[in-house]
Amino acid sequence: MKKTILSIAALGLALPAATPAMADPPRWAPAHGHRAKQAYQPRYRTTDNGIRYWQGEDGRYYCKRSNGTTGLIVGAAAGALTGRAIDTRGERATGTILGAAAGALLGREVERGSTRCR
Secondary structure: OHHHHHHHHHHHHHHHHHOOOOOOOOOOOOOOOHHHHHOOOOOOEEOOOOOEEEEOOOOOEEEEOOOOHHHHHHHHHHHHHHHHHHOOOOOOHHHHHHHHHHHHHHHHHHHHOOOOOO
């Protein structure tokens, strides 16, 4: 029993020494961790009309624009209420659905705007 415990203790002391040291990869090796994420940080710039843009790693310019989600939701709600108010006869579900669809499309396009990124 004593020999078994001593051999387990000796094995436990030898295993951590056998593991390789954790070091940074050489400069020429591709980085996959923290260094890869810190290698490129885009710097945002803002134009006079409020559009944010940055230059990518490939040298091209990209802009950050709204995708129109808020306008879509607000437009759908307003369109549904308007469609329901216009369709006063019968079940009124048709006017609500058509109004919501038209309002969603209109609200999305209004929020996205006609601004082009170049």
